[in-house]
Amino acid sequence: MKPFERYDSSSDPNYRPRKFEQLIGNSRALEEVLEGVKRVAPTSSTVFIQGETGTGKELIARAIHNASPRRARPFITLNCAAIPQDLLESELFGHEKGAFTGAIAQKLGRFELADKGTLFLDEVGDIPPALQPKMLRILQEQEFERLGSSRTHRVDVRLVAATHQDLAEMVRNGQFRRDLYFRLDVFPVRLPPLRERREDIPALVTHFVESLGRLVGRQIDHIPTETMLALRSYDWPGNIRELQNLIERAVILSDDGVLPNPLLPAGGQRVNVFPTGTTLIDSERALILRTLEAVGWVIGGRDGAATRLGLKRTTLIYKMQRHGIFRPSLDSDAEMTASPSHTPSLSAMSIEGNVKTPTRRECFPGEG
Numbered sequence: 221m222k223p224f225e226r227y228d229s230s231s232d233p234n235y236r237p238r239k240f241e242q243l244i245g246n247s248r249a250l251e252e253v254l255e256g257v258k259r260v261a262p263t264s265s266t267v268f269i270q271g272e273t274g275t276g277k278e279l280i281a282r283a284i285h286n287a288s289p290r291r292a293r294p295f296i297t298l299n300c301a302a303i304p305q306d307l308l309e310s311e312l313f314g315h316e317k318g319a320f321t322g323a324i325a326q327k328l329g330r331f332e333l334a335d336k337g338t339l340f341l342d343e344v345g346d347i348p349p350a351l352q353p354k355m356l357r358i359l360q361e362q363e364f365e366r367l368g369s370s371r372t373h374r375v376d377v378r379l380v381a382a383t384h385q386d387l388a389e390m391v392r393n394g395q396f397r398r399d400l401y402f403r404l405d406v407f408p409v410r411l412p413p414l415r416e417r418r419e420d421i422p423a424l425v426t427h428f429v430e431s432l433g434r435l436v437g438r439q440i441d442h443i444p445t446e447t448m449l450a451l452r453s454y455d456w457p458g459n460i461r462e463l464q465n466l467i468e469r470a471v472i473l474s475d476d477g478v479l480p481n482p483l484l485p486a487g488g489q490r491v492n493v494f495p496t497g498t499t500l501i502d503s504e505r506a507l508i509l510r511t512l513e514a515v516g517w518v519i520g521g522r523d524g525a526a527t528r529l530g531l532k533r534t535t536l537i538y539k540m541q542r543h544g545i546f547r548p549s550l551d552s553d554a555e556m557t558a559s560p561s562h563t564p565s566l567s568a569m570s571i572e573g574n575v576k577t578p579t580r581r582e583c584f585p586g587e588g
């Protein structure tokens with residue numbers, strides 16, 4: 221008898237691994253992005269990728285380069301947020317020996333290194349206002365001077381810019397030059413967060429389980445359906461990077477070739493086996509209970525049990541009432557029951573992300 225129902229990608233209508241470069245996912249949202257990417261890649265136009273951290277901006281930038289006639293030329297990257305602002309100009313445009321204290325040798329900037337190739341500038345929203353005119357000029361005229369020199373150089377660079385910030389909003393607030401924004405925003409690509417393309421999660425999980433399994437030398441044969449459901453319901457604030465990291469942890473923690481649920485805290489990470497003959501109602505009750513325990517009895521909010529279970533907050537509260545689920549009574553409950561008139565009922569309580577579920581004692585104060 222198999223202890224777990226195995227997640228079987230062949231019976232999942234949403235599972236179709238796709239390979240455009242190494243981009244996994246078949247959601248409509250991702251398909252739309254990739255259609256645009258394929259269309260713009262062969263040109264030399266500037267591409268502007270917007271998306272939360274970990275959504276795959278850098279992967280898309282590489283895909284654009286690899287699908288372009290520049291693929292045999294360099295792909296150079298620079299994260300503008302990772303460089304101290306006073307060093308950014310020299311990083312981008314280079315400097316001559318003696319241009320400033322510490323400039324002991326000539327140095328080529330990223331634009332020159334990317335000549336005939338592609339430059340991926342991440343976090344362009346962090347380019348300080350003083351440097352924005354020079355950026356505008358190189359994008360418009362392909363011309364610039366290294367620091368400490370008046371000699372003008374020309375480059376042929378395809379720019380892919382990215383940011384997690386709302387650049388249009390920064391323009392409205394006067395933090396970013398409008399003309400530079402328009403020059404970057406030639407071909408915008410909006411990468412949707414993972415929670416807006418949950419259909420991609422099974423394919424991504426399967427992909428990372430295989431590739432990371434190979435990397436750490438652990439073969440996973442089973443992904444319990446319950447674990448896959450939990451992964452699909454989670455909101456992934458860190459997007460695909462977070463998913464990748466959690467799968468790596470789960471692969472390392474696995475034994476018997478079964479993927480543990482990495483969303484449950486350590487110690488409870490092994491998904492319990494429901495004994496055969498368990499009813500659906502019992503399973504639902506157990507799953508709700510276990511999820512509530514895992515999140516410290518928080519119902520609502522991004523990291524709450526409702527989100528993890530893929531339920532509306534009110535639906536979860538209703539189900540808890542139906543199953544008679546209450547937070548176990550602890551001494552620390554005193555702070556919640558401090559006011560004698562405060563006897564919340566489940567349905568009446570406004571349960572926000574940081575408010576915990578009431579105990580049975582709080583709901584039925586006369587009972588025990």
Ligand SMILES: Nc1ncnc2c1ncn2[C@@H]1O[C@H](COP(=O)(O)OP(=O)(O)O)[C@@H](O)[C@H]1O
Pocket residue numbers: 242243244245271272273274275276277278279280460461464
């Ligand atoms: N569609 C995808 N398929 C496979 N891996 C992906 C996908 N999108 C992102 N990744 C992986 O997720 C991680 C984060 O992606 P990255 O491009 O660095 O995100 P960002 O630049 O938006 O922060 C990388 O390891 C990347 O390879």
Ligand SMILES: [Mg+2]
Pocket residue numbers: 274277278342
């Ligand atoms: Mg990045």
